[in-house]
Amino acid sequence: MHREQLLRALDGYWTPFLEEAAMVERTRRFIKHHKDCFDRKLRPGHVTASAWVLNPTRSHVLLLHHKKLDMWLQPGGHADGDPDVLSVMIKEVEEETGVSRDHIRLVNGNVFDVDVHVVYQTDNDPRHVHFDIRFLVEMDDDVPIPGNEESHAVRWVPVRQVLAYNNMRSIYRMLEKTRRMLTFQNRKNRSA
Numbered sequence: 578m579h580r581e582q583l584l585r586a587l588d589g590y591w592t593p594f595l596e597e598a599a600m601v602e603r604t605r606r607f608i609k610h611h612k613d614c615f616d617r618k619l620r621p622g623h624v625t626a627s628a629w630v631l632n633p634t635r636s637h638v639l640l641l642h643h644k645k646l647d648m649w650l651q652p653g654g655h656a657d658g659d660p661d662v663l664s665v666m667i668k669e670v671e672e673e674t675g676v677s678r679d680h681i682r683l684v685n686g687n688v689f690d691v692d693v694h695v696v697y698q699t700d701n702d703p704r705h706v707h708f709d710i711r712f713l714v715e716m717d718d719d720v721p722i723p724g725n726e727e728s729h730a731v732r733w734v735p736v737r738q739v740l741a742y743n744n745m746r747s748i749y750r751m752l753e754k755t756r757r758m759l760t761f762q763n764r765k766n767r768s769a
Contacts, residue, residue, distance in 0.1 A: 579660040580615075583624075583710065584608055590688045594750055600693040604708045614708070615656040622706030626666035627653020629689055629711055629751045630674075630681075632718035635759050637733040638752070639716060640742055641673055644729055645699070649742035651751070653709065662710045670714060674731055675723035682715045689713040690754065692747040711751070 587605050592598050607622070608614045614624045629651050630639035640649045652673040656665045663686060671678045690711035698704045724731040734742055736759075739752050 580608060580612070583660075583662060586688050587691070590691070592691075596746070597691060597750060601691045603693050604691055604710075607708055613658075615660050615662075616658050617655045620703065620705055622708060623656070624662065625653060625655055625707045625709045626662040626669065627651050627709055627711050628666050628670045628681075628714040629755070630670065630714045630716050631684075631755065632733065633715055635736070635755060635762075637718055637735055638739050638755070639674065639718075639722070639731065640734050640739070641724065641727075641731040642729040644727055649734075651711070651748075653711070663712065666710075666712050666714075670716075673725055673727060674716075675725055676716065676720055680716055680720045684713040684715055686712075690747070690751050692750075694747065 584605060587601055587608075590601060592601065604624075608624065611619060613619050617623050627650075631637070632639075639652070641652055642649050652670045653666060654669040654673070656662060659665050663683070667678055667681055667683070670676070670681050688710060692707075692709045692711065694707055694709065696702070696705055696707055718733050722731045722733075736752065736755060739748065
């Protein structure tokens, strides 16, 4: 998925969350106006990619406790100039969890969530904005997850406990999408 493909994916993406819809539009404008939108050196911001990782039963979410940010988050990171955000997302999940990409299954190629958030100044980086494109990924929860040096811990968190780890609006939104997906699947199974 490259720049034009990403724009088309965003054009076809619909969300019931008004706040997210505004972020989708802001992300579209940013990508259209910055051909180098995937370059992490671009200021005021750049496109990033992350994954909402669920186990096959959709009962648990994989979160990592990020050392630098000191918070529980979904795996993801910088594109570093690579316009293929799907590939970037898979690479980031593999690197941050320590799990081989053979165990990482893309549920579909559709955008799952879009979030625009400020990253505050650190010793290495000035304040900037991440235009995060998120995809839905599935991974077996019995596969060992060694993590890497960027995280204090990586763990499967029961869906009902996710907000105790991180109650940011974007996490709530992805959690709510997960709940809606489960409700739809349960209704579908009962009618079959």
